[in-house]
Amino acid sequence: MMQFLAENLMKAAYKTKRFLTLLVVDMPKNHKISSISSKSSIWGGRFSSGPSQLMNDINASISYDRRLYRQDIAGSKAHASMLAACEIISQEDCEAIHSGLNQITTEIEAGQFVFSEALEDIHMNIENRLFQLIGEPAQRLHTARSRNDQVATDFKLWVRELLEAIDQALADLQAALLDKAEAHAEVVMPGFTHLQTAQPITFGFHLMAYVEMLGRDRGRFTDAKVRLNESPLGAAALAGTSFPIDRHMTANSLGFDRPSANAMDAVSDRDFALEFLSAAAICSVHLSRFAEELVIWSSDQFGFITLSDAFTTGSSIMPQKRNPDAAELVRAKPGRIIGALNGLLIVLKGLPLAYSKDMQEDKEGVFNAADALGIALAATTGMVRDMKPQPDAMLAALKTGFPTATDLADYMVRELGMPFREAHHASGIIVATAATKGLGLEDIDLKDLQAIEPRIKPDIIGLLSVTNSAAARTSFGGTAPDEVRTQIAHARHRFTIG
Numbered sequence: 001m002m003q004f005l006a007e008n009l010m011k012a013a014y015k016t017k018r019f020l021t022l023l024v025v026d027m028p029k030n031h032k033i034s035s036i037s038s039k040s041s042i043w044g045g046r047f048s049s050g051p052s053q054l055m056n057d058i059n060a061s062i063s064y065d066r067r068l069y070r071q072d073i074a075g076s077k078a079h080a081s082m083l084a085a086c087e088i089i090s091q092e093d094c095e096a097i098h099s100g101l102n103q104i105t106t107e108i109e110a111g112q113f114v115f116s117e118a119l120e121d122i123h124m125n126i127e128n129r130l131f132q133l134i135g136e137p138a139q140r141l142h143t144a145r146s147r148n149d150q151v152a153t154d155f156k157l158w159v160r161e162l163l164e165a166i167d168q169a170l171a172d173l174q175a176a177l178l179d180k181a182e183a184h185a186e187v188v189m190p191g192f193t194h195l196q197t198a199q200p201i202t203f204g205f206h207l208m209a210y211v212e213m214l215g216r217d218r219g220r221f222t223d224a225k226v227r228l229n230e231s232p233l234g235a236a237a238l239a240g241t242s243f244p245i246d247r248h249m250t251a252n253s254l255g256f257d258r259p260s261a262n263a264m265d266a267v268s269d270r271d272f273a274l275e276f277l278s279a280a281a282i283c284s285v286h287l288s289r290f291a292e293e294l295v296i297w298s299s300d301q302f303g304f305i306t307l308s309d310a311f312t313t314g315s316s317i318m319p320q321k322r323n324p325d326a327a328e329l330v331r332a333k334p335g336r337i338i339g340a341l342n343g344l345l346i347v348l349k350g351l352p353l354a355y356s357k358d359m360q361e362d363k364e365g366v367f368n369a370a371d372a373l374g375i376a377l378a379a380t381t382g383m384v385r386d387m388k389p390q391p392d393a394m395l396a397a398l399k400t401g402f403p404t405a406t407d408l409a410d411y412m413v414r415e416l417g418m419p420f421r422e423a424h425h426a427s428g429i430i431v432a433t434a435a436t437k438g439l440g441l442e443d444i445d446l447k448d449l450q451a452i453e454p455r456i457k458p459d460i461i462g463l464l465s466v467t468n469s470a471a472a473r474t475s476f477g478g479t480a481p482d483e484v485r486t487q488i489a490h491a492r493h494r495f496t497i498g
């Protein structure tokens, strides 16, 4: 069942374009990992024997940081070109390094690369293979660089691509909501406060609330990208380097706005990961609130929408069931994402400058949160595109709960000049009378209304219908269909959605 759901989600994700190709398929699946323990050829100079297997097990990050391979190779190419331009290595060595790194990309993407746990992480795995391929020039690549600035650079590049992919996925979801809102701008449904019937609203209006929330989410991810975009490369271990490097050149070629101003900050900063996780946590909470509404709306008791077969599952025992599993899983994803944010905040709290190995714990949470948010966004977009509103059920739900009681009070204020508090009280008495008679407000006799407030005139008839109530709320940002159509047009423009 889960396998089936996962496949459906993946299909929907592909339909909703690039997102998962970047987030989930950013590492070929058929990689191999060997775990032979031996003295490290990269840092083993002062050691006489190799680390214990347990040391390797706790130390190695290759099982997950191999997802950084593209960024690591891009960073190394930029660094090698800069070293050559600054005449720190020869042009021939630089070319050998580039062609070796190209070969490694091919091997990784073909699933032929053998990742080694003994080589700890993606940086040393790639450097070691480069040495096997091109020999001595590989050993010059790490001049004026440390794994500390290298990993910060790789991880920033990865998170930057992620932020771009999320922005696109959020725009796709906004587009789906806008289309649905436009198609159903006239459909009237109950609006709730305390999950009790409050006032009639339109379905399009309700969906547009989420377009705004997702717009703010996009703003947070975009802001995070601006602050992230300083290059740590060339900060070296923590103190900079005595080689005449050009940090502006590497920053520029990797698409950063500038090199980070302080080398120690450059290798210690994980704010960019925290900012991604914070924005992701808020976004996932938005998606979770929407998912909960989908669960409620699609229940037999509400029946406001139907979800498609593509995003529901059956029960192994109850043949009649159509469970909104995808919505429930979207509702649950903040558990992981907020957990990842908490986890990284706790790892960094009290950590002295500069790099400590604690910081290696930054990646899994971010990867996990990225995958969770990616699939939640894709599944939500799929559900929105497929869902069908049920206007009859929404209208039927408006038969109870006196949703136009405020319209009645507003009438008495507008037409009879009553102060609102007094009108509120009179309307309350009318509601109580209607409740005793088992009637809705729009069905109550004019005579009965006038018995309570004699100044009420026949022009009240019709005003208390739910459709008129919604149509009357034309204030800026209100629920009237015409106003919602204006909101939709503005939102398409503000969020640059076609």
Ligand code: ARG
Pocket (backbone or CB within 6 Å): 061, 065, 120, 121, 147, 148, 151, 355, 357, 359, 360, 361
């Ligand atoms: N795998 C390490 C990490 O992710 C790379 C940096 C290692 N630096 C060090 N000084 N041991 O953090």
